[in-house]
Amino acid sequence: MSQTQNNPTTAERVSDREFVITRAVNGPAHIVFKAWSEPDLFRRWWTPKSFGMTILSCEMDVRTGGSYRLVINHPSMEQPMAFFGTYLDVVPNARIVWTNEEGEDEGAVTTVTFEERDGRTLVIWRDLYPSKEALDEAMISGATSGFGEQFEQLEALLTDHTQAT
Structure with missing residues (x-):
């Protein structure tokens, strides 16, 4: 768990x-949703900086039935890795559901x-794995870490974006 002065990030196996x-992030839901659904904003906060990863490309068609594809590189990898999937359900400013394929x-x-609550937005991110073993493996690999830093980066982006508009 990562703590900031006002907005703690909780991450737990439930x-x-x-x-x-x-x-809870500082900003209205429509701006937070935009940061999750517009590629130029998304790539600015998605990977924790301390992980040393670079998003080489980010394609997102954020609508029910749309798809996404991220290509991420890390100095320790021989080849960049692609992450992709399909958006199963998108309700603007309220919900995004996607597959990880x-x-x-x-x-x-x-x-x-x-x-949205009083100008802030409670973000709840749920990953449902196909099996206990798949979640166990994700936790061992580190795939379930870095969320506090990720949300700090999102907060910084929202502050910049809100001040620019």
């Missing part, structure tokens, strides 16, 4: 197959909801 991240096995389904 069942054998589900991992949930929660954070990059592995050989069935991937997690991610649901992110945005609940």
Whole structure:
């Protein structure tokens, strides 16, 4: 768990197959949704800087039935890695649900909801894995870490974006 002065990020396994991240961010839901759905904004906060990863390309068609494809590089990798999937359900300013299809096995389904409260937005990010073993593996690999830093970067982007508009 990462703590900031006003907005803690919680990340926890809530069942054998589900991992949930929660954070209240400073900004209205329509701006937070924009940061999750517009490629030029998304790529500015998605990967934790301390991980040393670079997003080489980011294609997103954020609508029900649309798709996404991210290509990410890290100095320790021989080849960049592609992450891709399909948007199963998109409700502007409220919810985005997508598949994670990059592995050989069935991937997690991610649901992110945005609940606006007094000019802030509660973001609830749920990853539902196909099995207990798949979530165990994700946790061991580090795929379930870095969320506090990620949300700090999102907060910084929202501050910049709000001040620019």
